[in-house]
Amino acid sequence: MATKSFAINKTPHIAEIGDDLELAFEPEVMGDEFMDAYQRLRDTQRQSGVDLDDLSGVDGADLRRVTRAVRVFLGGLMLPESAALMLRLDVVVEGKVVESFEDLDVALARAGRWFWAGHTP
Structure with missing residues (x-):
């Protein structure tokens, strides 16, 4: 019987973004x-x-x-x-993060309330 070897990556894949940010991906998905x-x-x-290939308009x-x-x-x-x-979706008012969310609709609604109410942090 023949034997086969398989390599499965056990360490995360690291994406370096700029000088200060690293994002870690699951080793195998x-x-x-x-x-x-x-x-x-x-x-x-x-x-x-x-169409992600044509974003005009x-x-x-x-x-x-x-x-x-x-x-x-x-x-x-x-x-x-x-x-x-x-x-993370940050609501930013006058250059400061005032709240953070994961849900886009909630973040947009909250950002709209800050904007229309004229709030400042």
Whole structure:
């Protein structure tokens, strides 16, 4: 009987972003987990009607949803600390973070309330 060897990466993949940021990805993401996440990304893209290869004339709200879907897809492949950073949405008023969220609709609604109420931190 023949013997086969397989190498499975056991250490996280590290993406270096600039000089100060590292994002850690799960060592191996395969099968259904990856395909389910990819399908959710594609569904969001189709529902918004955004063609990622041609972003000319795309409505800002639709582009936000697709961008968020890309971040959720990537966050699902990351270790928890990196995912939390990737998925965080900050409400910024006058250059200061006043609140942070993971849900895009909640963040947009809260940011709108800050804006329309004229609040400052």
